[in-house]
Amino acid sequence: MKLASLLFTGLALIFAALVQFALTKHAVAQYVSPDPQALAHGQELYARECSACHGAEGEGDGPGAKYLSQRPRNLTLGVFKIRSTPTGEFPTAQDLFDSITHGLAGSNGAQMPSFASLSEADRWALVEVVRTFAWMDKEGAPVTVPPRPETVNLELGRQVYERLQCAACHGDEGDGDGASSLTLKDDDRRRIFAASLVSGSYKGGDAPEEVWTRFYTGLDGSPMPSYAGRASHEELWALTEYLLTLRAEAGASQEEKQ
Ligand code: HEC
Ligand code: HEC
Known part of the structure; x- marks a missing residue:
């Protein structure tokens, strides 16, 4: 009897630890579904500003794609380079907003221009379009950057x-x-x-x-x-x-x- 209850407590503890682990590992903020009006506005902007490179369906195959050294992202795959979240996870909406704002220009030749000239509301509407292409129903949980030490080694x-x-x-x-x-x-x-x-x-x-x-x-x-x-x-x-x-x-x- 005593052994059985010990065993039960043990199992319950392991179960609780596993649940805790699963929750922290996949702690993700649930997204609210996009406001239909913002999404429709974003889709108009996307057709005008983005589809020449990323393609009408977001597959990275727009008519301009062949002139670029790196392929415009196939947005439907849901894989993103610039993330504040762990590898393999979705980015945050803010990460996508920042990529659209600053563009992606690197020493190795990829050329995604900056869209800082669009209003903030326009850029957020575009985030909604990107996350719809990517079937991104939730954001990843950002990693915590530890404070920058005062001494430099x-x-x-x-x-x-x-x-x-x-x-x-x-x-x-x-x-x-x-x-x-x-x-x-x-x-x-x-x-x-x-x-x-x-x-x-x-x-x-x-x-x-x-x-x-x-x-x-x-x-x-x-x-x-x-x-x-x-x-x-x-x-x-x-x-x-x-x-x-x-x-x-x-x-x-x-x-x-x-
Ligand atoms: C001139 C072509 C071009 C245009 C126009 C363009 N992009 Fe891109 N985009 C790219 C290229 C090329 C990449 C891949 C860059 C890389 O892999 O470094 C990219 C990457 C991205 C990414 C992925 C970022 C990441 O972290 O991986 C997103 C999101 C994106 N573009 C959204 C947009 C949106 C939204 C628009 C319109 C407002 C747009 N792009 C317009 C060429 C373009
Ligand atoms: C297997 C090859 C490989 C190794 C090892 C590697 N990198 Fe990279 N790194 C790359 C490639 C490829 C890119 C360009 C990615 C792109 O533009 O899409 C890159 C890009 C970067 C960037 C640019 C990020 C940006 O915002 O554009 C930094 C910074 C960087 N690496 C630092 C490092 C450091 C530090 C290490 C060692 C701890 C490292 N890398 C190890 C291949 C590597």
């Missing part, structure tokens, strides 16, 4: 860059010319080059927290992996500072040359 940053073998793709100096960069393909089986970490813009923005989030969550659909769990928060911050410094130094020497 560049030597640690350089060591982390070596230990995690960023150079294999991005090169020793971060120019994007690592040995593997010549053979990389994206999920569409298209050639893709590692980004230069020292020149050109970052697709996800170059504020320190944005750069941190890019390593931590990865760029889904591209060979750039997520480094969550591969280094401590302190190490990832040191790595961020190291890259920001490389970038600032490269920028300064560019200016000297001119």
